[in-house]
Amino acid sequence: MKVIDILHTPNTKFTFEIVPPLKGSTMDDISQTIETLLPYNPSYINVTSHRAETVLVENVNGTYTKKIVRKRPGTVGVAASIKFKYDVEVVPHIICGGFSAAETEDALFDLQFLGIQNVLALRGDAEKGERAFTPESGGHASAKELVEQIAKMNRGDFYTPDLKNANTSDFCIGVAGYPEKHCESPNMETDLRHLKNKIDAGAEYIVTQMFFDNKRYFQFVEDCKKVGINVPIIPGIKPISLMANLNNLPQIFHIDLPSELAREVEKCKTNAEVRDLGVEWAIQQCKELKAAGVPALHFFTLGSTAKNIAEIVKTVY
Numbered sequence: 001m002k003v004i005d006i007l008h009t010p011n012t013k014f015t016f017e018i019v020p021p022l023k024g025s026t027m028d029d030i031s032q033t034i035e036t037l038l039p040y041n042p043s044y045i046n047v048t049s050h051r052a053e054t055v056l057v058e059n060v061n062g063t064y065t066k067k068i069v070r071k072r073p074g075t076v077g078v079a080a081s082i083k084f085k086y087d088v089e090v091v092p093h094i095i096c097g098g099f100s101a102a103e104t105e106d107a108l109f110d111l112q113f114l115g116i117q118n119v120l121a122l123r124g125d126a127e128k129g130e131r132a133f134t135p136e137s138g139g140h141a142s143a144k145e146l147v148e149q150i151a152k153m154n155r156g157d158f159y160t161p162d163l164k165n166a167n168t169s170d171f172c173i174g175v176a177g178y179p180e181k182h183c184e185s186p187n188m189e190t191d192l193r194h195l196k197n198k199i200d201a202g203a204e205y206i207v208t209q210m211f212f213d214n215k216r217y218f219q220f221v222e223d224c225k226k227v228g229i230n231v232p233i234i235p236g237i238k239p240i241s242l243m244a245n246l247n248n249l250p251q252i253f254h255i256d257l258p259s260e261l262a263r264e265v266e267k268c269k270t271n272a273e274v275r276d277l278g279v280e281w282a283i284q285q286c287k288e289l290k291a292a293g294v295p296a297l298h299f300f301t302l303g304s305t306a307k308n309i310a311e312i313v314k315t316v317y
């Protein structure tokens with residue numbers, strides 16, 4: 001079933017995203033997370049995608065050669081494995097970074113073979129050590145271009161020009177949105193214009209970056225409406241769980257932690273106390289969002305066991 005059809009059924013859905021296991025690991029490494037959350041009937045599960053990293057390897061003559069290391073391959077395989085093992089819809093993420101449009105088309109055909117109809121289309125971040133995002137040769141510079149490629153494929157217009165009698169795809173495309181603005185955007189107005197371009201290109205819903213103050217989400221939804229974005233906007237939720245989150249979440253995700261939450265974290269003496277505080281904060285956030293009728297609550301597990309998310313979902317639903 002397509003995500004957009006799921007979102008148009010009544011009540012706030014529960015969804016979450018998982019990170020594929022490291023290269024060489026097995027599905028057992030993520031099945032604990034999935035099985036912790038499965039009893040709460042997720043409407044679908046997202047699977048993140050990760051670009052290859054380049055590392056410098058020293059040669060015998062003292063020079064260095066760039067070597068590509070793909071630490072978390074297999075988003076398509078992991079998504080398929082989850083779909084068939086647990087009989088639940090999946091939404092693999094497709095990113096521009098590190099992939100050519102031809103490679104993306106191959107991945108999309110793999111998804112078609114597997115009967116997977118949903119994708120979240122993202123640009124991805126700059127490579128480690130890179131100052132700005134650089135598209136792969138023959139790849140896309142922005143998520144909008146990726147959405148355009150998928151939407152074209154849905155219309156039977158393939159990247160490979162000489163495909164004869166190829167089956168038209170029917171992907172439901174989601175994209176990312178930023179209630180606190182994407183870090184590279186000069187201002188919110190510009191960011192919303194680019195977000196609208198992704199919708200106009202064929203995206204059918206938005207999943208937001210994490211936020212800890214619901215006012216940011218509600219304002220974002222209002223602002224989206226003002227620029228003519230009328231698709232479902234799913235709030236992204238991440239319960240804080242570590243003392244270090246006080247600094248690393250703003251640093252990595254370019255979001256604010258409200259003063260009240262930051263003060264409470266500072267009072268905690270152990271990570272266990274931070275975890276409990278994070279659960280309580282997320283419960284209050286989710287209750288308010290659900291009461292406001294949001295289409296779904298989307299949880300970022302970020303590779304955790306997700307027992308904290310299970311506690312939240314159990315209380316909220």
Ligand SMILES: Cc1cc2nc3c(=O)[nH]c(=O)nc-3n(C[C@H](O)[C@H](O)[C@H](O)COP(=O)(O)OP(=O)(O)OC[C@H]3O[C@@H](n4cnc5c(N)ncnc54)[C@H](O)[C@@H]3O)c2cc1C
Nearest residue numbers: 048049093122123124142143176182184185191194208209
């Ligand atoms: C829900 C969610 C899931 C995510 N999952 C993943 C994942 O699985 N893997 C991963 O690597 N990353 C993931 N990310 C992170 C995401 O890839 C980064 O935030 C990335 O920096 C931007 O991706 P985007 O798709 O929003 O890019 P875009 O929509 O392309 O926007 C990127 C920036 O470029 C600007 N921009 C867009 N078009 C133009 C234009 N024509 N001219 C000038 N500027 C423009 C935008 O305003 C924005 O500032 C996720 C983010 C979210 C919110």
